[in-house]
Each structure stands twice: as structure tokens, then as C-alpha cells.
Amino acid sequence: MASLSTAAAAGVSCSCIAGPLSPGMDLRCSNFNSIRLQNKLWGQNFKLVKRRSESTTTKSRRVPAAVLDEKPSESSKPVASILNSEGIDEELAARIASGEFTAPAAQRNDQLVGLRKVLANAGPPGRFLSLALANLERRMNQASLMTMPVAKGDARKIVGQPFFVPLYTLFKTYGGVFRLSFGPKNFIIVSDPDVTKRILKDNAKGYSKGILAEILEFVMGTGLIPADGEIWKVRRRAIVPSLHMKYVMAMLGLFGECTQRLCDKLHVAASNGDDVEMESLYSRLTLDVIGKAVFNYDFDSLSNDTGIVEAVYVTLREAEDRSVGIVPYWKIPILAAIDPRQQRVAKALKLVNETLDSLIDKCKKIVEEEDDEFTEDYINERDPSILHFLLASGDEVTSKQLRDDLMTMLIAGHETSAAVLTWTTYLLSLNPPVTAKLQREVDTVLGDRAPSIDDIKKLRYTTAIINESMRLYPQPPVLIRRALEDDMLGQYLLRKGEDIFISVWNLHRSPDLWEDPDAFRPERWDTFSAAEASQAFRFIPFGGGPRKCVGDVFATFEVVTALAMLARRFDFQIAAGAPPVLMTTGATIHTTNGLHMTVTQRTRAPVIPMTDIPSLTTVDENGVIKTYRGSDGSISVVGSASKASPGQVVTQTSSNPQEQR
Numbered sequence: 174m175a176s177l178s179t180a181a182a183a184g185v186s187c188s189c190i191a192g193p194l195s196p197g198m199d200l201r202c203s204n205f206n207s208i209r210l211q212n213k214l215w216g217q218n219f220k221l222v223k224r225r226s227e228s229t230t231t232k233s234r235r236v237p238a239a240v241l242d243e244k245p246s247e248s249s250k251p252v253a254s255i256l257n258s259e260g261i262d263e264e265l266a267a268r269i270a271s272g273e274f275t276a277p278a279a280q281r282n283d284q285l286v287g288l289r290k291v292l293a294n295a296g297p298p299g300r301f302l303s304l305a306l307a308n309l310e311r312r313m314n315q316a317s318l319m320t321m322p323v324a325k326g327d328a329r330k331i332v333g334q335p336f337f338v339p340l341y342t343l344f345k346t347y348g349g350v351f352r353l354s355f356g357p358k359n360f361i362i363v364s365d366p367d368v369t370k371r372i373l374k375d376n377a378k379g380y381s382k383g384i385l386a387e388i389l390e391f392v393m394g395t396g397l398i399p400a401d402g403e404i405w406k407v408r409r410r411a412i413v414p415s416l417h418m419k420y421v422m423a424m425l426g427l428f429g430e431c432t433q434r435l436c437d438k439l440h441v442a443a444s445n446g447d448d449v450e451m452e453s454l455y456s457r458l459t460l461d462v463i464g465k466a467v468f469n470y471d472f473d474s475l476s477n478d479t480g481i482v483e484a485v486y487v488t489l490r491e492a493e494d495r496s497v498g499i500v501p502y503w504k505i506p507i508l509a510a511i512d513p514r515q516q517r518v519a520k521a522l523k524l525v526n527e528t529l530d531s532l533i534d535k536c537k538k539i540v541e542e543e544d545d546e547f548t549e550d551y552i553n554e555r556d557p558s559i560l561h562f563l564l565a566s567g568d569e570v571t572s573k574q575l576r577d578d579l580m581t582m583l584i585a586g587h588e589t590s591a592a593v594l595t596w597t598t599y600l601l602s603l604n605p606p607v608t609a610k611l612q613r614e615v616d617t618v619l620g621d622r623a624p625s626i627d628d629i630k631k632l633r634y635t636t637a638i639i640n641e642s643m644r645l646y647p648q649p650p651v652l653i654r655r656a657l658e659d660d661m662l663g664q665y666l667l668r669k670g671e672d673i674f675i676s677v678w679n680l681h682r683s684p685d686l687w688e689d690p691d692a693f694r695p696e697r698w699d700t701f702s703a704a705e706a707s708q709a710f711r712f713i714p715f716g717g718g719p720r721k722c723v724g725d726v727f728a729t730f731e732v733v734t735a736l737a738m739l740a741r742r743f744d745f746q747i748a749a750g751a752p753p754v755l756m757t758t759g760a761t762i763h764t765t766n767g768l769h770m771t772v773t774q775r776t777r778a779p780v781i782p783m784t785d786i787p788s789l790t791t792v793d794e795n796g797v798i799k800t801y802r803g804s805d806g807s808i809s810v811v812g813s814a815s816k817a818s819p820g821q822v823v824t825q826t827s828s829n830p831q832e833q834r
């Protein structure tokens with residue numbers, strides 16, 4: 174999932190920070206200003222960020238109000254912040270250290286103390302006044318404890334780079350909850366796990382998607398990610414059951430099949446000595462997967478550039494650009510009508526919508542003619558897609574709402590998985606020992622088959638690599654909410670209507686929560702599980718609480734399958750002369766210029782061609798054993814089992830002779 178990604182949705186997961194800023198605020202964004210992260214700063218070259226002696230959590234921390242950039246002369250300078258080896262924006266940090274940001278609050282207290290002393294020495298009336306002043310001071314201190322630290326000033330200091338990068342520097346100074354204020358705009362930046370839990374889980378009802386819903390409305394309408402309130406509740410209840418375990422199992426074959434197509438493509442490149450751009454290849458891989466998985470449509474984008482593939486990309490880019498755009502000119506009908514880019518977007522959106530509408534109509538007709546009994550783990554053998562499940566379930570929903578939901582899942586499940594694979598590949602290219610360990614694991618566990626569910630359970634190091642990659646590069650890096658009512662965030666009062674950015678980036682790199690937070694170390698996952706870290710809200714790659722990603726298991730299996738199959742066949746290296754790998758913000762974290770790699774076929778024992786299609790065998794309510802084969806969801810009835818109980822999973826099987834031996 175939002176830029177803020179994720180539209181990123183949260184990726185879209187997510188949503189955006191700059192989108193909502195108003196015209197005239199003189200902001201720049203990553204689209205207009207190249208990003209200045211140096212390649213060497215990422216991955217293994219990160220140094221440990223020293224723990225500050227003071228805690229940065231909300232409970233124990235109180236930072237005076239601060240000003241980010243008040244000098245008009247400074248504000249006209251081009252934005253060019255560089256992170257130091259501790260991941261900190263040096264310019265910002267130096268200005269903070271110089272005392273430039275110290276608020277007058279502390280001085281005011283000093284003056285009061287001085288005045289009290291004078292009064293106390295001025296006889297009984299003075300002593301009385303001094304006492305009254307002390308009381309007043311105590312009350313002021315209490316009130317100031319409830320006042321959030323504020324960082325305010327010129328937005329260009331914040332927006333001229335991937336926005337989550339300066340937010341990290343500010344978090345190190347102002348703590349787990351602070352107000353970021355530019356011009357008339359205010360955002361609350363949250364990087365504290367307890368406060369995050371409060372917003373996402375304990376008081377989830379008190380928050381909406383706010384800005385995110387406004388940005389994504391043009392493409393997702395009232396789909397699950399932007400939806401709030403009753404619509405969200407109803408649609409979530411309808412959609413979650415469609416991703417049941419048997420469905421995800423059936424998808425395993427699809428993941429293997431699509432990754433195999435990518436392997437074939439890479440094989441050709443490796444044989445010809447051509448470099449490849451992995452970010453766009455991953456984007457195509459995950460588009461092919463999600464099209465089949467959600468509405469049984471084969472984009473086949475790894476092989477073809479058809480009109481519909483192009484239209485999907487135009488639509489996706491627009492969603493991302495709006496989430497980091499400066500001036501929301503698309504909201505002005507006359508401008509939107511004459512701007513060639515907006516005309517292109519409208520045309521693309523029309524094509525995608527028409528395609529989805531026709532898939533919905535076609536599927537409706539098929540379902541009407543079916544007489545399959547609908548059970549909670551219903552799956553259609555020819556079309557195991559989510560769309561088929563929803564229609565077969567009798568879900569009473571308008572075609573428009575259904576289309577919004579499909580579009581939401583298309584976007585949510587596409588760029589997020591692609592971004593995870595991109596940054597994982599990048600991190601691995603910087604860490605040969607980790608890659609070697611990964612390859613040892615996949616050679617041992619997988620042999621030459623596509624992963625079955627049992628294999629995935631055994632691919633522990635591969636999964637740890639994915640977790641570590643999502644920790645360092647969360648997709649989306651920020652989650653967006655708006656307060657529907659007043660709330661207390663730790664000790665601070667939050668007012669209804671305030672916009673909040675939960676920085677997943679900061680949570681995942683906080684020195685208070687992680688040892689060596691910037692180091693890529695999959696071994697850290699040996700000592701605790703991702704589930705434990707998620708429960709503590711210090712690791713939330715899929716969000717948390719009632720709005721947690723519905724596709725988390727699907728996505729984890731998808732990326733583990735892809736990584737394992739690719740690592741088994743190929744070695745990847747950054748291509749000679751490739752542009753530096755820098756970050757930019759869209760719905761997810763993208764590279765600025767792609768991930769250009771040299772791919773080589775691994776030299777190892779000859780492999781037997783992959784013929785395996787993972788399957789799952791269960792017993793239905795009549796004691797009939799059914800085998801679900803992964804690639805097309807087809808069901809073969811194998812026989813009846815007198816002793817097995819209905820619903821029981823009998824065995825995982827493989828058609829690979831090697832495995833069955």
C-alpha cells in the first residue's frame with residue numbers, strides 16, 4: 174500500500190504529505206528536486222546511530238518548541254540536505270545544535286525565578302506575590318508538559334527530499350510525537366510505538382484516512398483503503414474472507430508461475446550479457462500476479478506492453494504523483510480538462526475502469542450459471558480470484574463499489590510487493606555474505622521446485638531477509654490518519670481534525686527500539702518473531718489494528734517465493750556504470766533512476782527443470798479427499814477417506830518426482 178505512500182497504501186498502502194499542502198506555500202518535492210541520499214550510506218555501510226542519553230519516547234521526553242527555518246534569506250536557498258553516516262540531515266542537526274531552535278519557554282522560567290527572588294526579599298506583600306507567582310509557574314509548567322514540541326518554518330527544508338528522511342532527523346531531536354508546522358498547515362508526526370498503537374488499534378475508531386482518502390478518491394473511490402466508517406466496515410467484512418488459507422495456497426502456484434516467467438526473461442539477459450532494470454521487472458511481476466489473483470486477468474506484462482498495461486501504469490503514477498504533488502490543480506475542472514497530462518490520465522482511467530467493468534460482468538454471468546455450493550473456504554477451480562469469491566458469496570454490492578475494491582487491491586498489492594523485492598535485491602547486492610547464506614538455504618530447502626507451503630515454512634532465513642528489508646524500507650514509509658475527535662497521545666492533547674503521519678520509517682529505525690537500527694542484519698530475527706515485534710508496534714510493515722493489510726500473508730508468500738526462486742538461479746550485482754541507487758517518494762519508496770543490475774546464471778550442479786505445482790489435499794464434509802493444485806486452482810478429486818475428518822488438511826503434495834521420492 175501511500176505516499177505517503179502507501180497509498181502506499183499503505184502503500185497504498187499509504188498516503189502523502191505534500192499533496193495536501195496548499196498553493197503558494199513554495200514547496201518542492203522529490204519529483205522536482207533530485208534526492209540526495211548517497212548510495213554508500215545505505216545497506217551495510219550504515220553506521221550505528223548512537224543512542225541519545227535522553228529517551229526519545231513520548232512519555233519521558235519534553236522538548237521545547239522549536240523553529241525550523243525562520244530566516245527569509247535561508248529559505249530562498251535551494252534545498253540540498255545530505256544525510257551523514259548516521260542517517261541524520263547534517264544541516265538541520267547543526268542548526269538545532271547551535272541553539273537556533275531553542276524556544277523562549279526556558280528563558281521565561283529563568284526570568285520568573287529571578288523576579289520571585291526579588292519579590293521574596295521585599296517584605297510580606299512581596300512574599301505573597303512571590304508565592305502566587307510560584308503557583309502560576311507550576312500551572313504553566315503543567316500546561317507546557319501537555320504542549321507538543323513544535324518544529325516549524327520553511328516547508329522546503331522538509332519537502333525537498335523524500336519527506337520521511339528529514340522527519341527522521343526531527344524525530345531524533347523532538348521525540349516520538351511532535352507537531353510539524355509550515356505556514357497554515359500542521360501535521361502531527363508520530364514515531365512512538367505506544368502512541369502508534371493508540372491510533373491504529375486501541376482507539377482506531379477515533380481516526381479516519383483523512384488526506385489519503387481525498388487524494389485517492391479519483392482512482393479508488395470508496396475502495397477499502399480510503400474508505401472509512403460504515404462503508405469500510407461492510408467492505409472489510411466482505412473482502413477479508415476471500416483471502417482464506419485455501420485461496421492463498423492456490424495462489425502459491427501462481428506466484429511460482431509468474432516468477433518462472435521472470436526467470437526465463439533473466440535467463441535470456443544473462444545469456445546475452447545484457448544488464449536489466451530490476452525495479453520495473455518486479456513491478457511487472459507483481460502486476461501479473463495481482464491481476465490474476467484479484468480478477469483473473471492476465472496482464473502478461475512481463476512479455477507484452479499492451480494498452481491496458483500502459484493504462485494501469487499511467488493511473489498508478491498519477492495516484493503517486495498526486496500524493497506528492499505541490500499544487501492540486503487537478504481539482505480545478507477547467508485546468509484538468511485542458512492539461513494534456515490530465516487528459517491522458519482520464520483516458521487511461523476510463524480504459525482500466527471499462528476493463529474492470531467487463532470482467533465483473535463476465536464473472537457475474539459465470540457465477541449465475543454455476544450451481545456450486547458456497548462455503549466459507551469456497552474456491553472456484555477455474556477461477557480462484559477474489560472477484561469470483563465475492564460474487565459467489567452473494568455479496569450485495571454495486572458494480573461501482575466492487576470496481577473500487579478491485580482497483581484498490583490492484584494498487585495496494587502491486588507496487589508494495591514490487592518495492593519490497595526491489596530494495597531486498599539492492600540490500601543483497603551490498604551484502605554478499607547474506608546472499609550466500611540465502612542461496613545455501615534455498616538450495617537445501619527447495620531443490621528445483623517452486624516453493625510449497627511446507628517449503629515456505631522452512632525458508633526461515635529467506636523470510637528473515639524479507640522482514641529485515643521491510644524494516645529498513647517500509648512500503649509505505651508513512652501511514653496517514655485524521656483525528657475524528659479529541660484524543661490524548663501519551664501526555665499530549667490532540668485536537669479533532671488534526672492530520673497525523675505515523676512514520677513507519679522512524680519506528681523501524683528508532684535506536685530506542687532496535688539495536689544497530691540501520692544495519693541490514695537478517696540474523697536479528699533469530700531471537701524474536703515478526704509477530705512479536707508487530708504486537709509491540711515497533712515493526713508494522715503491514716500496519717496494525719483493524720485496518721491492518723488484508724494481503725499480508727499473500728504478500729509474504731509472494732515475495733518469499735520470488736526471492737527464493739530468483740536467488741536459486743541467479744547472482745545479481747549492481748551494473749558497472751549504473752546510476753547511484755537513490756530514493757524518491759511515491760506511494761512506496763522508489764529508486765530515482767532504477768535498479769540496474771548485471772545478472773549471471775549461478776554456476777552449480779545441473780538443475781532438473783521445474784515441473785512441480787504445489788498442492789494441498791483436504792477432506793470435505795463428505796469425507797472426499799480433494800487436491801488443490803496451485804497453478805490454476807484446479808481441483809482433482811482423488812478418493813474418499815473414511816477416517817479423515819471434514820476440513821482436515823491431509824498432506825501437502827508435489828508433482829515433482831524428486832520431492833516424492
Ligand code: HEM
Pocket residue numbers: 174182183184185186187397398409581582585586587589590593648649652653713714715716717719720721722723724725727728729732
Ligand atoms: C509487501 C506487500 C504489502 C505491503 C508492505 C502492504 C502494506 C500495507 C499497509 C501498511 C497497510 C495499512 C495501511 C494503513 O493503515 O493506512 C495495508 C492495507 C491494505 N492492504 Fe496491503 N500491503 C501489501 C500487499 C497487499 C496485497 C497483496 C493486497 C491485496 C491482495 C493488499 C491489500 C490491502 C488492503 C485492501 C488494505 C486496506 C485494509 C483496510 O483499510 O482495511 N496489500 N497494506
